[in-house]
Every structure is written in structure tokens, then in C-alpha cells.
Amino acid sequence: MPFVEAFRQFQFKAKRENFCTVHVSLVPQPSTTGEQKTKPTQISVRALRGLGLSPDLIICRSSMPIEMPVKEKISMFCHVKPEQVICIHDVSSTYRVPMLLEGQGVVKYFKERLSLPIGDSETHLLFKWRNMADRYDKLQKACTIALVGKYTKLRDCYSSVFKALEHSALAINHKLNLMYIDSLDLEQITKAEDPVKFHEAWQKLCKADGILVPGGFGTRGTLGKLQAISLARAKKIPFLGICLGMQLAVIEFARNCLNLKDADSTEFEPNASIPLVIDMPEHNPGELEGTMRLGSRRTVFRTEDSILRKLYGDVPFIEERHRHRYEVNPKMISQFEQKGLNFVGQDVDGKRMEIIELANHPYFVGVQFHPEFSSRPLKPSPPYLGLLLAATGNLNAYMQQGCQLASSLWSN
Structure with a gap:
């Protein structure tokens, strides 16, 4: 060995x-x-x-x-x-x-x-x-979160996401009931091939207190993820999108709220007529080795009126770990913000979109980075904590108390 x-x-x-x-x-x-x-x-x-x-x-x-x-x-x-x-x-x-x-x-x-x-x-x-x-050991209340992904048969793929959710649930004295839903089961192809599996998947999704779409690669299951995001937006179910989850949230909003039906990612459709999610400038299409944007990167908040900024302690910037090779097309941002989808966080140069928040929604947040990597049992990740707070109906009260992640949480 x-x-x-x-x-x-x-x-x-x-x-x-x-x-x-x-x-x-x-x-x-x-x-x-x-x-x-x-x-x-x-x-x-x-x-x-x-x-x-x-x-x-x-x-x-x-x-x-x-x-x-x-x-x-x-x-x-x-x-x-x-x-x-x-x-x-x-x-x-x-x-x-x-x-x-x-x-x-x-x-x-x-x-x-x-x-x-x-x-x-x-x-x-x-x-x-x-x-x-x-x-x-004494937790009584439970919070149900639906994780909609494509690797649900290999749950270790989402171990860091699971732990980040568990840390946040524990912080607000709730048990975590995490439902893994294969995004492919939410699609019409599954309805045609296995109607029972299709309806069971949708029943589980509709029962969730919150919905999370994590990162991933490839086209398989993306339609199911888009439908889950659409449900979260329309029914005002607390939602968190991580990496690809954020990119899909932007695509879903473009197609259903801006009537840009052909909006897509160049990862899925290289010749998309409306390239909403694009290859990063340093990424050479077709060459995957060594082209990812990795490691700790700084994200700067564009506004003080941001849920995540308050959850992070009202700081002007944060540093979180990244792992992606596609990004939201910065040329189309103004169209989204006119309709209420705000890009509240950007990179230090103001060119890369890092955080989205939807106005008039209990909690509809997407982040390009992976905050689960920095979550700890005694210091839960703010985006995940926000999801759990919103899913249990405690986010507004917590925000009014100043969003301090210290003693008030651990003393209960």
C-alpha cells in the first residue's frame, strides 16, 4: 500500500x-x-x-x-x-x-x-x-428538505451537502429529514416509462418544506431540476441552488418569467441561440482538464439589501470555495433585475455573477460557490442556515434579531 x-x-x-x-x-x-x-x-x-x-x-x-x-x-x-x-x-x-x-x-x-x-x-x-x-439527542421538531439531484443513488456524492443541512437544522433545534429525489424521476420520460415512480417523486417534492438543487455536470436530469425550481419559485417554497443549481434557477426564470424560451447553457447546448450560461473566458471548449475555477474566491455584495449579506453578518464581502467552469452571461443581467431576480453578489471585478436572490419570495437564493465546504457543526453555512430558517418559518424573526450566528442559537 x-x-x-x-x-x-x-x-x-x-x-x-x-x-x-x-x-x-x-x-x-x-x-x-x-x-x-x-x-x-x-x-x-x-x-x-x-x-x-x-x-x-x-x-x-x-x-x-x-x-x-x-x-x-x-x-x-x-x-x-x-x-x-x-x-x-x-x-x-x-x-x-x-x-x-x-x-x-x-x-x-x-x-x-x-x-x-x-x-x-x-x-x-x-x-x-x-x-x-x-x-x-433531544430534538423533537423536524424539517423536511428535498434534495433534487442526479447522483442520488450514490448519496456519498452529497455528503458535504447533507452535513451542511444537518449543521443548520441542529442550530435551530430541528431534526433534518432529507429526501433524495432523482431529478430524472420528475421528467416526462419517467412518466411514460414508470408512472408510479414519477408520481411518487412529485408527491415527495410537494411535501417538502424546502428544496435544494446542488451542483453537477451534464444534461441528464436537468429538465427535472428545472421543474423543481419552477415549483419552488411559483409556490414560494424556500429554495437554495448551489453552483449548477443557481445556473438552472437563472435559466428557469428566463424561460418562464422573461419569455426567453431558448435560453440555455452552452454546457448543454453549445450553439444556444440565447446563451444565458456560458463558458468562462479562460475555458477552452472541448478541453476539460485544468479548466475549472477552483479554490477560495472573494464575492463582493453589491447592495446592503441582501438576505445572504445579513446572514453572513452584514459584511461587505465573503470568501467561499468555487468549483465550476461555466457562469451566468453578464450581458443579460439588467433584464433579470427589472423583473425582480437580483444579482446581489459578484466577483471582485464585477464581471462574474455569484449570488442571486428573488424579490417577494420567502427564500429563493442561488450561489455559484459551494458554501457546504466551509460549514461546521458549531458554525453552520449561512446559505444553508437561511434555507432551514425559511423552511421552518423562522427566517423573518431571525433577521429581525440581527442575524447573529453566535450565542443565541447555541443556548436553546
Whole structure:
């Protein structure tokens, strides 16, 4: 395994005081005997040592708490101290795991082993984390969000989106009920081939408190996404479009509100008569390698009258991560703003459209960037937080309180 060899070599370059090896191993407990088995851990540690790495900590995963004799056995046969054997059993949520680690001295171990400057601020952070985990276990209310995408059969594709939604739901004391809807199931082709699947998809979409269309590539499923966006706009269902989701929201508005029926993206139709979403100037059509606009980029708010600006803390600009190679055609912006679709955020040069907001709508927002990448459990992403607040009917009250993302949320 190349990465193991890379770690083996790296430990000498980094030196022991800067390098720590943590080995994670399963401790199975067969239902036939109920005995926790240490042999898999012994064998895996022996194999790791044979590859030139010695574990500083052994993390033992199990369904039930590991008994002390089992822990001592692992310590003896794996040549580590008992306090270096950390036991992580199944808990009510992953948010409980850091507390299990801290309770077994992992923080103290790393502080001493790596000479880390851990002080009172980290202790306070752990206190806030514990309160958050307690609240997660006591949630009663639920909020249903429909994620309309094309990769729903591989849900790991949307793991960062799911976590950003979960962070925001937890911040407002709600459980997240996320419904994955394959956008292809919303299209007429599915209605003809499988009417039951078609109607089930639309029933799920209509029951949602909010609709989210994430990023993606290619033409498959785009008609279904456009129909979901149209429903959100017309029925005033809270909506968030990410990357391609924002581009499709602009296309949907052009076709149905500006009567530009031929408006399209050059990604889908290279010779579109109304190229509303276009290749970026630095993108060479037909050459996909190395042509994406990537990394953290600054977005400047054009106006103070913006929902997202207030959710971000009323700042003049933000920095979020990008991953796209198409953008909204800046030559057509004025037509949209006359009809209420406002481009409230642009890049530093004022040429690239980064944020859209629809007037007279509870929450209809699109962003060209990917805010889910910077979402954290104790600091949810503002666009996602806005979606959850609107979906639960709390956005206006929250805006009136100043949109502060600090203590008022975590104290509930």
C-alpha cells in the first residue's frame, strides 16, 4: 500500500515529536458467544509494524463498551500502555465521539506527546460541543428538505451537502429529514416509462418544506431540476441552488418569467441561440482538464439589501470555495433585475455573477460557490442556515434579531 510507505518515510522527515500514528481496529463481538475478540486487532497491529509503523494509539471500534480485561489484553499483546488503547463503542450520534475520546485522555495524550498549545479556549469549545450533542439527542421538531439531484443513488456524492443541512437544522433545534429525489424521476420520460415512480417523486417534492438543487455536470436530469425550481419559485417554497443549481434557477426564470424560451447553457447546448450560461473566458471548449475555477474566491455584495449579506453578518464581502467552469452571461443581467431576480453578489471585478436572490419570495437564493465546504457543526453555512430558517418559518424573526450566528442559537 503506497500510502503506508509514504507515512513510514514521512515519520523520519517530520521526526517523532511532530508525528503520531493512530491505528483504528474493529473488535468484533459474535452474537453466538458474546465474547469480544482481540485477535483481529493483534494481527493488524503486527502487520502495521511489519510495514515500519508503530501505533502510538490504538482506537478500538466495537458495538458495545469494551471490557477492561479486553483492553488490558490488547495492551499486552500490542505492546502499548493501557491508556494508549482507546475504546469507541456505538453511540447515539457521531457528535458524541469527541467526548468519548476526551473522557479517555486523548486530548491530554496529544497535548503531552506533540507539545500542543491546548488551553482554556479548547476546553470551552468542548463544553459547547457537549451541549450541542445533548441537544441533538433531544430534538423533537423536524424539517423536511428535498434534495433534487442526479447522483442520488450514490448519496456519498452529497455528503458535504447533507452535513451542511444537518449543521443548520441542529442550530435551530430541528431534526433534518432529507429526501433524495432523482431529478430524472420528475421528467416526462419517467412518466411514460414508470408512472408510479414519477408520481411518487412529485408527491415527495410537494411535501417538502424546502428544496435544494446542488451542483453537477451534464444534461441528464436537468429538465427535472428545472421543474423543481419552477415549483419552488411559483409556490414560494424556500429554495437554495448551489453552483449548477443557481445556473438552472437563472435559466428557469428566463424561460418562464422573461419569455426567453431558448435560453440555455452552452454546457448543454453549445450553439444556444440565447446563451444565458456560458463558458468562462479562460475555458477552452472541448478541453476539460485544468479548466475549472477552483479554490477560495472573494464575492463582493453589491447592495446592503441582501438576505445572504445579513446572514453572513452584514459584511461587505465573503470568501467561499468555487468549483465550476461555466457562469451566468453578464450581458443579460439588467433584464433579470427589472423583473425582480437580483444579482446581489459578484466577483471582485464585477464581471462574474455569484449570488442571486428573488424579490417577494420567502427564500429563493442561488450561489455559484459551494458554501457546504466551509460549514461546521458549531458554525453552520449561512446559505444553508437561511434555507432551514425559511423552511421552518423562522427566517423573518431571525433577521429581525440581527442575524447573529453566535450565542443565541447555541443556548436553546
